[in-house]
Amino acid sequence: MTTVVPERLTRIREIIAENIDVHIEFSDSTLFIDELGADSLKLIDVLSALEMEYSIVIDMDELPKMVNVETTYQVTAAAAGW
Amino acid sequence: MSTAAVTPAASLPPETLVITGWSAVSPYGVTREAFAAGVRGGARTAVKADAALGTLPSPNVCTVPGFDIQGLLGPQGTAKMDRLTALTLVASDGLLLDAEGNRAVRTDEATGVVLGISMGSLENMTDLLRQSYTNALPFHVDAGRIPFGSLNHAAGACAIRHDLKGPNTTVAGGRVSGLLALNYARRLMSQGRATKYLVGSVEEFSAIHAWFEYTALAAGDPSPLLGEGCGLFLVEHAGAAESPALAAVLSIQTGVDIDDDPRAAVTACARRALNRAGVTPDEVWAAVPCAAPNAAGRAESEALAALLPADALSRVPPMELLGDTSAASASFQIQAVLGVAEADPTSSGRIALVSAVDRDGAVACAVLRLLGEHA
Numbered sequence: 001m002t003t004v005v006p007e008r009l010t011r012i013r014e015i016i017a018e019n020i021d022v023h024i025e026f027s028d029s030t031l032f033i034d035e036l037g038a039d040s041l042k043l044i045d046v047l048s049a050l051e052m053e054y055s056i057v058i059d060m061d062e063l064p065k066m067v068n069v070e071t072t073y074q075v076t077a078a079a080a081g082w
Numbered sequence: 083m084s085t086a087a088v089t090p091a092a093s094l095p096p097e098t099l100v101i102t103g104w105s106a107v108s109p110y111g112v113t114r115e116a117f118a119a120g121v122r123g124g125a126r127t128a129v130k131a132d133a134a135l136g137t138l139p140s141p142n143v144c145t146v147p148g149f150d151i152q153g154l155l156g157p158q159g160t161a162k163m164d165r166l167t168a169l170t171l172v173a174s175d176g177l178l179l180d181a182e183g184n185r186a187v188r189t190d191e192a193t194g195v196v197l198g199i200s201m202g203s204l205e206n207m208t209d210l211l212r213q214s215y216t217n218a219l220p221f222h223v224d225a226g227r228i229p230f231g232s233l234n235h236a237a238g239a240c241a242i243r244h245d246l247k248g249p250n251t252t253v254a255g256g257r258v259s260g261l262l263a264l265n266y267a268r269r270l271m272s273q274g275r276a277t278k279y280l281v282g283s284v285e286e287f288s289a290i291h292a293w294f295e296y297t298a299l300a301a302g303d304p305s306p307l308l309g310e311g312c313g314l315f316l317v318e319h320a321g322a323a324e325s326p327a328l329a330a331v332l333s334i335q336t337g338v339d340i341d342d343d344p345r346a347a348v349t350a351c352a353r354r355a356l357n358r359a360g361v362t363p364d365e366v367w368a369a370v371p372c373a374a375p376n377a378a379g380r381a382e383s384e385a386l387a388a389l390l391p392a393d394a395l396s397r398v399p400p401m402e403l404l405g406d407t408s409a410a411s412a413s414f415q416i417q418a419v420l421g422v423a424e425a426d427p428t429s430s431g432r433i434a435l436v437s438a439v440d441r442d443g444a445v446a447c448a449v450l451r452l453l454g455e456h457a
Contacts, residue, residue: 018161019226021157021158021159021161023157023158042226044225045225045226048221048222048223048224048225048226049224049225049226051219051221051222052213052217052222052223052224055217055218055219055222057219
């Protein structure tokens, strides 16, 4: 398990909120699709925005793992080698 | 008092295309009322450009005042929306909704949308291109903005917003696109493909658009004063119209200036449009050229001045007041006539001619009969 860096977590939360178009409070375990109304297109926007932010490449196979902030952080951290 | 024959809307052939509503998001403001008052007052709209737009080829712009996308359309779905789409959606709200935001115009399964544009949202497209070239990898672009880059996005978003399921089309034709769109709606309605149409044209201002226009300047032409906005109409057949007709579209003619003689091309197109409408040049009560700030625009004004009565050309304040609104201009020209006509009881039954010419040689003219009733 990667150690969570608070500044990175905050930024990832911002990217998620912007790309899923969320305007309500949500926790790190809130489910993107079931609870925030995201669809697969929005999740690709999130993946793409994270790639751009950190100049990384996230394998598309990782997309199903990105179900909430927590797992998205882990996927990003693995791709970035944090 | 005029002796011109007044044709009541009720006596029109039922298949005549009539304009029964319009909305304008323009450099005069986001409402139809602001546009009509601004046009009638002949007010200038140029302001000093916002510093946030960066370096521009001209210091002044004619942007829509106070156009805050999220303030006007709400936060949902607007974070990455391009200005072109937002201008269209605000105009469509103005056309179909009342002041409380409730639906005021009935639409059905065959209500179509056709929108005239020049190149879509240049800012969105060039931003994506820049990201692709300058970021670490070519696919490191803002994927959420890609859908907004498709040319038909604004027309599609308009249909989705208002649940319009008829034909949905975008016509890219520069300054003539508003008239091309109107002709497209006329044609599809005459073929029974649609019962009514939201038709109009839109242009957005952006720094990249200003620089594009600047690099396309011919020697001696002034640095462009660019405008923006969206003009939309509701058009129906006279026999099925559910709202009072403001004007009948008698004819629309298009052409191409293949001889590099825009004056002759505009003259020929205007004559054809008048012939098709069954009226003579001296019957024209108001004429509005697009007034493009280039050789084609100057030739257009000369052609109309030679063909039509002098007072017809001074009836409506010049379109230069709005800046060069490019694709939006033809719709604004028709709306300027309607705005002037609604305040003039002598306008009913009179003929209006609107022309447009693009620097690439496209020419179009529309002839309308004004039908607005005055108390």
